[in-house]
Amino acid sequence: MSETIAATTELSLTPAELAPYIQHTKIDPDATRDEMIAHAQEAVTHGFNAAMVPASWLPVVVAELSGTGVEVASALDFPTVGVMTSAGKAAEAAEIARLGATQLDIGVQVGWLKSGRYDDFREDIAGVVRASGLPVKVMLELPLLTDAEKEAAVELAMEAGVAFLKNASSGQIETANPASVRYLVDRARDGVRVKASGSIKTYRQGLELLRAGASLLGTSAGLAIITDTGDEETVSY
Numbered sequence: 001m002s003e004t005i006a007a008t009t010e011l012s013l014t015p016a017e018l019a020p021y022i023q024h025t026k027i028d029p030d031a032t033r034d035e036m037i038a039h040a041q042e043a044v045t046h047g048f049n050a051a052m053v054p055a056s057w058l059p060v061v062v063a064e065l066s067g068t069g070v071e072v073a074s075a076l077d078f079p080t081v082g083v084m085t086s087a088g089k090a091a092e093a094a095e096i097a098r099l100g101a102t103q104l105d106i107g108v109q110v111g112w113l114k115s116g117r118y119d120d121f122r123e124d125i126a127g128v129v130r131a132s133g134l135p136v137k138v139m140l141e142l143p144l145l146t147d148a149e150k151e152a153a154v155e156l157a158m159e160a161g162v163a164f165l166k167n168a169s170s171g172q173i174e175t176a177n178p179a180s181v182r183y184l185v186d187r188a189r190d191g192v193r194v195k196a197s198g199s200i201k202t203y204r205q206g207l208e209l210l211r212a213g214a215s216l217l218g219t220s221a222g223l224a225i226i227t228d229t230g231d232e233e234t235v236s237y
Ligand SMILES: O=C[C@H](O)COP(=O)(O)O
Pocket: 025, 169, 170, 171, 197, 198, 199, 200, 218, 219, 220, 221
């Protein structure tokens, strides 16, 4: 996995050099077996950090990526994000690990946080960390939270043992932006790192997020990003 990048505006990478930071994501519900295999092969060909795929496609993708060094990531309780029971999440997490994923993204129960159920919120995440034994990336859905809830969510997630803090699950919640990345980077400790996610579509956008301190970029536009020459493109958040 890529090393943490110190937040710096000096970071200079070509579009192709962003590949080792990109989690190449394919979560379309109608993706076919051939498309999932092609997706895995793209991850190898272009040197992406990981192929991120639905759990139901893990057997196919794990077989395709065996011995390549490309991480196989999956997500549970997605795209609904957070609403499965804690027991259901833990069971699915164990199954995802058994199927050969090497990383796992998970939603959080935002409503429990907002209801003050902090112990339940933490244990919901911790149960997945324990059951999977995998590095867990927690999707915090920052725009849905008040300032106090953001502070609590970050702290409780780290207490639960996550490996990565992630600003949001998708662009429907938040377009990944440097301010959210810096917010998480400033609070991450004990080796916890930050994954940026949500409508990352251009090279310039990806580079800005890495400069803000993100260690990984989750995106379904990996191919477009590494071939993007749009230096002049402006990014609005
Ligand atoms: O973590 C990865 C996200 O699901 C990426 O989705 P997106 O490219 O549609 O924003």
